[in-house]
Amino acid sequence: MTIKSVMRFVTHRITRHPDSEVTVTARCLNPDCTWEVEPTADVAKADxxxxxxxxxxxxxxxxxxxEDVAVVVRDE
Structure with a gap:
């Protein structure tokens, strides 16, 4: 019995999912401070x-x- 196989290498890429948005949070690193920015999609406002x-x-x-939602897609 002969077994034959074909191996293909397909290039993929990772990108942000088109139905998602970036979420940013921030927190102060001063040791005595608990201030933080709540999660938001408005990166400029967080800054x-x-x-x-x-x-x-x-x-x-x-x-x-x-943070964002990523998707791996096949390069065409």
């Missing part, structure tokens, strides 16, 4: 909120997290 917090408190270091 402004961080700048306003800096102006009000002097705290200028933040951890930001960006």
């Amino acid at each position: 402004v909120d961080c700048m306003v917090h800096k102006g009000a408190t002097g705290h200028g270091i933040f951890a930001r997290r960006y």
Whole structure:
């Protein structure tokens, strides 16, 4: 018995799912501060909120997290 197989290599790419949006959160890294930006799709507003917090408190270091839904698709 002879077994034959064909192997194909197909190129794929990963991208943001077209029906999703980016969500951003941020939190102040000052050790005594619990301030944070609630999850939002408005990235510019989150940045402004961080700048306003800096102006009000002097705290200028933040951890930001960006999240989206990804999809892997076959390159055509």
